[in-house]
Amino acid sequence: MSNNKNDAMLDHYVDPAPFDPHSVEALTPEQEQYYMASQWKLMWWRFKRHKLALASGILLLVMYASILITEILAPYGLSSRNTEFIYAPPQGVHLFHEGSFEGPFVYALDYTLNMETLKREYTENPDVRHHIRFLCFGDEYRFWGLIPGSFHVMCAAEGGTMFLMGTDRLGRDMFSRLFYGSRISLTVGLIGIIISFVLGITIGGMAGYFGGWVDNVVQRTIEVLKSLPELPLWMALSAALPVTWSPILIYFGITIILGLLDWPGLARAVRSKLLSLREEDYCTAATLMGASPKRIIGRHLLPNFMSHLIASATLSIPSMILGETALSFLGLGLRPPVTSWGVLLVEAQNINAVALYPWLMFPMLPVIIVVLAFNFLGDGLRDAADPYA
Numbered sequence: 001m002s003n004n005k006n007d008a009m010l011d012h013y014v015d016p017a018p019f020d021p022h023s024v025e026a027l028t029p030e031q032e033q034y035y036m037a038s039q040w041k042l043m044w045w046r047f048k049r050h051k052l053a054l055a056s057g058i059l060l061l062v063m064y065a066s067i068l069i070t071e072i073l074a075p076y077g078l079s080s081r082n083t084e085f086i087y088a089p090p091q092g093v094h095l096f097h098e099g100s101f102e103g104p105f106v107y108a109l110d111y112t113l114n115m116e117t118l119k120r121e122y123t124e125n126p127d128v129r130h131h132i133r134f135l136c137f138g139d140e141y142r143f144w145g146l147i148p149g150s151f152h153v154m155c156a157a158e159g160g161t162m163f164l165m166g167t168d169r170l171g172r173d174m175f176s177r178l179f180y181g182s183r184i185s186l187t188v189g190l191i192g193i194i195i196s197f198v199l200g201i202t203i204g205g206m207a208g209y210f211g212g213w214v215d216n217v218v219q220r221t222i223e224v225l226k227s228l229p230e231l232p233l234w235m236a237l238s239a240a241l242p243v244t245w246s247p248i249l250i251y252f253g254i255t256i257i258l259g260l261l262d263w264p265g266l267a268r269a270v271r272s273k274l275l276s277l278r279e280e281d282y283c284t285a286a287t288l289m290g291a292s293p294k295r296i297i298g299r300h301l302l303p304n305f306m307s308h309l310i311a312s313a314t315l316s317i318p319s320m321i322l323g324e325t326a327l328s329f330l331g332l333g334l335r336p337p338v339t340s341w342g343v344l345l346v347e348a349q350n351i352n353a354v355a356l357y358p359w360l361m362f363p364m365l366p367v368i369i370v371v372l373a374f375n376f377l378g379d380g381l382r383d384a385a386d387p388y389a
Helices: 029-036 039-048 051-073 174-210 212-227 230-239 247-260 263-277 281-288 293-304 306-329 341-348 351-356 364-385
Strands: 094-097 100-114 119-131 133-143 147-155
Touching: 039 051, 039 306, 039 364, 051 133, 051 147, 051 174, 051 364, 094 119, 174 212, 174 247, 174 263, 174 293, 174 306, 174 341, 174 364, 212 263, 230 247, 230 306, 247 306, 263 293, 263 306, 281 293, 293 306, 306 341, 306 364, 341 351, 341 364
Parallel strands: none
Antiparallel strands: 094 100, 100 119, 133 147
């Protein structure tokens, strides 16, 4: 009761009925599903809300799935030459001719040699139409270099041509060679990030957990590596590869170089996380119970920020793809007969050739698309992994 007589008494109501715990409103199925969901499921739900990242992830899955059947998807073989159509321009796909539907086809190409510029000038011949065939047999190949075959998803007409992205100086179809180049360029990033991931987690985990002189040695090593300019270091190490090596050895050499030079950033992220997590109570309890450092790091510490590591690794893959493309473009990376997007861009080194035949720049389009897709995917994964999002 208030001491102030002017204050009115407030009524206090108490329900005399006994308490029934079953009368309390229960959680809805949606609420129960949310509260009982695991961390990975919560990440997936948050990731699905990031539409651009989800679309990028689907695009990358399709691109990586396509490299499994490159020979079937490519209309022409890797080394198939059409000597009569050197530097032929892209042929547009048409559905209608003079108002009537005829299905997908391309017009035949006629060319004349300009005696003043010595340039092949191609023109479409509307009187000759080459209908595109689907699920057909065409150029022969060896599937993954092992199984002979000739089945393709899409082929040119019998005796006709179908150069959707033009041809190069040897008359090879650029569209088909882009498919073959994707197998090398896309896998370089994956293999490189696996090497970087293993080194970054192992070295960074040791530095963060043990500290002391181990941490000092690792940090000084990282500082030395980070102080070196990246591209010249790549070029120097790539140039050191023996020229007598086979294309396969050169490929693995490039991937190892990319992986060895990318781990310092990931190692620092792992170190900083372990420095804070090793002081947690569950880590101390595991130590007192006799758990080994390897088990504590692998079983208790790393899973707590594995989602962040996955997001960081996703953002590192584009830099490796760009690194391989740059090295191959400069002639210090992969070399023919290995085909990658960087090797295809070597054709575009001559500015005069690019001015006359701009379709030689088409190999840069998948590089741009893949790099943007990985960055959007990495942003979405990073937001989904953030527990405070």
